Amino acid sequence: MLTADHATELGEMFRLLGDPNRLRIVASCLSQPMSVGDIADTLDLSPSLTSHHLRLLRSARLLKGTRHGKQVFYDLPDCHVRQMLTNMIEHVTEPHDVDEAITEGEDP
Amino acid sequence: MLTADHATELGEMFRLLGDPNRLRIVASCLSQPMSVGDIADTLDLSPSLTSHHLRLLRSARLLKGTRHGKQVFYDLPDCHVRQMLTNMIEHVTEPHDVDEAITEGEDP
DNA sequence: CAAACACATGAGCATGTATTCATATATCGG
DNA sequence: CCGATATATGAATACATGCTCATGTGTTTG
Numbered sequence: 001m002l003t004a005d006h007a008t009e010l011g012e013m014f015r016l017l018g019d020p021n022r023l024r025i026v027a028s029c030l031s032q033p034m035s036v037g038d039i040a041d042t043l044d045l046s047p048s049l050t051s052h053h054l055r056l057l058r059s060a061r062l063l064k065g066t067r068h069g070k071q072v073f074y075d076l077p078d079c080h081v082r083q084m085l086t087n088m089i090e091h092v093t094e095p096h097d098v099d100e101a102i103t104e105g106e107d108p
Numbered sequence: 109m110l111t112a113d114h115a116t117e118l119g120e121m122f123r124l125l126g127d128p129n130r131l132r133i134v135a136s137c138l139s140q141p142m143s144v145g146d147i148a149d150t151l152d153l154s155p156s157l158t159s160h161h162l163r164l165l166r167s168a169r170l171l172k173g174t175r176h177g178k179q180v181f182y183d184l185p186d187c188h189v190r191q192m193l194t195n196m197i198e199h200v201t202e203p204h205d206v207d208e209a210i211t212e213g214e215d216p
Numbered sequence: 217c218a219a220a221c222a223c224a225t226g227a228g229c230a231t232g233t234a235t236t237c238a239t240a241t242a243t244c245g246g
Numbered sequence: 247c248c249g250a251t252a253t254a255t256g257a258a259t260a261c262a263t264g265c266t267c268a269t270g271t272g273t274t275t276g
Contacts, residue, residue: 037253089118156268
């Protein structure tokens with residue numbers, strides 16, 4: 001069972017990954033640490049917006065920032081999360097059929 | 109790489125799991141199909157709110173609804189998602205240390 | 217058919233949040 | 247120290263979203 005507290009905690013992480021730009025930011029740091037400027041350039045986001053998102057991701061420990069001189073590089077400290085994301089990104093590239101209707105179950 | 113479209117699609121799914129009540133609803137359907145009333149009772153949510161959330165989860169194909177007489181039972185049609193969630197729920201019960209600061213990397 | 221039950225849906229509100237613009241902080245080169 | 251570069255932060259705003267209340271739809275039973 002999932003307690004309300006754990007649902008809030010886990011939900012907070014999913015909520016952060018629920019924004020497309022934030023998800024792209026995290027994804028861009030999956031294979032190697034990325035500087036803020038490189039992330040912003042790669043994803044075509046303003047440095048300010050990128051930094052705002054990075055702050056949220058850092059607060060939730062989804063990303064970890066390491067300063068090297070003027071630049072700060074971000075990467076995923078949690079290998080469990082990294083694996084989950086790698087997995088889901090791979091999964092989302094597969095085709096799937098569409099059916100959102102309520103189906104009828106056969107009689108018992 | 110993760111395209112913007114795929115980020116939107118995957119992000120949409122994470123966004124839905126990002127609400128604690130919705131996450132609890134999905135989690136409650138992990139082991140066996142659950143009727144709307146049972147979900148609402150178990151999680152102490154109003155039937156209306158439960159149904160609103162179920163509609164969103166159904167639209168995103170995170171849950172599938174099957175009618176049996178007056179009741180509608182919901183469960184997870186995607187075993188990939190089920191496994192991911194089972195995994196993350198298990199993970200969130202483990203302890204973890206707290207460090208959201210920017211750390212200093214050693215000189216090159 | 218009518219009443220009861222289970223669920224779905226629409227409107228409305230209060231709150232949260234993604235983005236932008238302006239500004240501040242930190243680090244390095246000269 | 248000064249300017250330039252890189253990142254962070256604060257305020258303001260337009261928009262999204264969770265929730266409730268009221269009502270509608272579908273299904274079984276009398």
